[in-house]
Amino acid sequence: MPENNKQSVLITGANGFVGSRLCRRFLDAGFHVIAGIRENCDRSLINDLALEYRYGDITYPQSLPKMIAEVDFIIHNAGLTKAKKKEDFYKVNHFGAQNLVEAALADDKLKKLILVSTLAAGGPSKPGKPITEADEPNPITEYGRSKLAGEEAVLSFKDRLHVLVLRAPAVYGPGDKEMFEFFKTVNMRIRPLLGNINRRIQLVHVDDFTLGALKAVTSETKSGEVYYIAESRSYPYRELVDLLGKAVGKGGFPMRLPGGVVRGIAAVFETFVKAFGGAPMFTREKANEILEDWEVTIDKAKNDLGFVSQYGFAEGSKETVQWYRERGWL
Numbered sequence: 001m002p003e004n005n006k007q008s009v010l011i012t013g014a015n016g017f018v019g020s021r022l023c024r025r026f027l028d029a030g031f032h033v034i035a036g037i038r039e040n041c042d043r044s045l046i047n048d049l050a051l052e053y054r055y056g057d058i059t060y061p062q063s064l065p066k067m068i069a070e071v072d073f074i075i076h077n078a079g080l081t082k083a084k085k086k087e088d089f090y091k092v093n094h095f096g097a098q099n100l101v102e103a104a105l106a107d108d109k110l111k112k113l114i115l116v117s118t119l120a121a122g123g124p125s126k127p128g129k130p131i132t133e134a135d136e137p138n139p140i141t142e143y144g145r146s147k148l149a150g151e152e153a154v155l156s157f158k159d160r161l162h163v164l165v166l167r168a169p170a171v172y173g174p175g176d177k178e179m180f181e182f183f184k185t186v187n188m189r190i191r192p193l194l195g196n197i198n199r200r201i202q203l204v205h206v207d208d209f210t211l212g213a214l215k216a217v218t219s220e221t222k223s224g225e226v227y228y229i230a231e232s233r234s235y236p237y238r239e240l241v242d243l244l245g246k247a248v249g250k251g252g253f254p255m256r257l258p259g260g261v262v263r264g265i266a267a268v269f270e271t272f273v274k275a276f277g278g279a280p281m282f283t284r285e286k287a288n289e290i291l292e293d294w295e296v297t298i299d300k301a302k303n304d305l306g307f308v309s310q311y312g313f314a315e316g317s318k319e320t321v322q323w324y325r326e327r328g329w330l
Contacts, residue, residue: 003223004099005207006030006031006032006033007032007073008032008033008034008070008072008073009026009034009071009072009074009075009217010030010036010054010068010073010074010075010076011023011026011030011033011034011035011036011038011069011075011077011180012036012037012056012058012074012076012077012078012100013034013077013078013079014033014035014037014046014077015035015037015041015042015044015045016045016077016078016173016211017171017173017175017177017178017206018116018209019035019046019077019078020045020046020049020175021121021173021175021207021208021209021210022075022077022211022213023035023046023051024049024098024212025207025210025211025214026217027049027050027051028066028327029177029214029218031073032052032069033049033051033052033268034050034052034053034054035051035053035090036054036055036056036067036068037053037054037055037056037079037154037301038054038055038056038057041136042078044191044267045175053278053326054067054068054189055067055068057090058076058078058092058096058099058100059092059095059096059098059099060099061102061103062098062104063105063140064099064100065103065106066184068104068107068131069107070107070109070111071107071110071316072109072110072111072112073110073111073112073114073215073217074100074110074112074113074114074317075114075116075207075217076097076100076101076113076115076116076154077116078320079092079093079116079147079150079309080092080093080098080146080154081143081178081281082089082143083142083143083189083277083280084114084274084277084278085171086142088279089142089143089145089146091145091147092146092148093143093146094149094152094153097115097151097153097154098153098154098274100113100250101113101153101154101157101161102157104161105157105161106162107230107294109173110161110162110269111162112163112164112216112217113154113161113162113163113164114163114165114166114213114216114217115150115151115154115164115165116166116168116213117129117147117148117149117150117151117161117164117165117167117168117226118143118144118167118168119141119167119168119230119296120139120140120141120143120144120171120203120289121137121144121145121147121151121167122135122137122139122144122146122148122167122228122296123137123138123141123144124190124289124292124294125141125187125200125292125293125295125296126235127199127293129295130234130295130296130301131187131228131295131297132297133167133225133227133297138151138192139285140288140292141285141288141289142285143263143285144289150233151226152204154187155224156202156228158223158225159225159231162223163215163223163224163226164211164223164224164225164226164246165225165226165227166209166212166216166226166227166228166229166299167226167227167228167290167296168204168209168229168230169202169203169204169228169230169294169296170201170203171203171204171205171209172204172205172206172316172320172324173206173207173316173319173323174206174320174324175323176319176320178281178316180324180329182244183244183248183317183320183324184246184328184329184330185252186241186245186248186252187195187248187330189250189251189253190252190253190255191241191242191245191252191253191255192241192255192256193237193238193256193258194257194262195237195258195259195291196259196261196291197236197238197241197258197294198236198238199235199236199237199291199293199317200237200293200294200295201226201228201234201235201236201237201240201293201294202231202234202235202294202295202296203230203231203232203240203313204229204230204231204309205231205309205310205311205313205316207310207311208229208310208311209229210229210307210309211307211309212227212301212305212307213229215296215305215306216305217232219286219304219305219306221224221304221305225304226299227300227301227304228298228300228301229298230296230298230309231309231312232298232308232309234294234295235311235313238263238314239289243289243313243317244317245273246318247317247318247320247321248330250319259287259291262287262291263284263287263288263291264286266274266282266283266286266287267283267287267291269282269283270282270283270284279301307328
């Protein structure tokens with residue numbers, strides 16, 4: 001139970017990359033942090049933290065009332081980023097979010113529920129035109145569409161609960177496994193120049209995203225708002241590759257792959273992994289996604305929440321490389 005009248009925050013998916021850093025951020029800010037996790041999950045990223053553990057599964061509504069009881073804030077971070085079939089995305093990202101917000105109606109103490117979402121729900125930007133929260137969403141993957149459906153489910157309760165949505169672009173930083181492959185490729189002295197190398201990409205360091213989440217919890221906000229939480233600037237794709245090369249401290253050989261070749265490789269990889277019953281991370285949809293422009297404005301988060309990113313990719317990538325090397329990943 002909370003000590004010294006600390007405000008409590010329940011973080012679902014607390015054992016994962018982003019979830020574990022959210023736990024650290026809110027502990028440092030003086031909150032009583034409750035890890036909402038499934039039983040028998042891997043706790044290696046949070047074992048050293050002073051957390052309260054509560055067990056539940058967002059796909060089983062009956063497990064949720066006890067998990068969320070008597071908390072001040074909920075950050076719903078749990079989600080599915082890869083799946084064997086598209087129905088799995090919706091089971092977790094759409095209906096799981098709906099189950100949680102429905103259960104939250106019974107918590108009279110709850111002050112605010114925040115859904116962690118993704119830029120994939122908003123969809124890609126057009127060259128030279130960053131997208132804003134006011135733009136009509138246009139997701140191009142099942143993952144993005146399932147996250148948008150989850151947003152809509154949560155926002156439909158905006159008149160009954162105080163709810164917010166935070167959309168993040170690709171999140172990187174110490175502990176990340178998804179962008180690790182990109183880091184590893186560059187560390188192997190390969191510079192993957194995929195598709196249009198001038199397309200613009202926006203990222204967010206995990207500790208900047210958790211700062212945005214803290215600001216969203218502690219700021220005066222209007223229920224039903226959506227915010228992009230990202231680094232304050234975007235980068236041409238080629239510049240990202242160059243900065244990552246500097247971060248690993250090695251020269252490299254450019255490997256140019258046109259968009260059609262990238263999609264072909266993704267199709268082969270997806271087919272192979274699915275043939276063995278796996279859930280592929282690199283799919284045809286994912287290839288289409290990474291070949292697009294992904295650029296946003298964070299003006300709304302800056303004005304409403306006072307959020308300003310602290311990490312540029314140059315320093316953030318160096319910190320991440322150091323973490324990988326200290327643990328023998330690179």
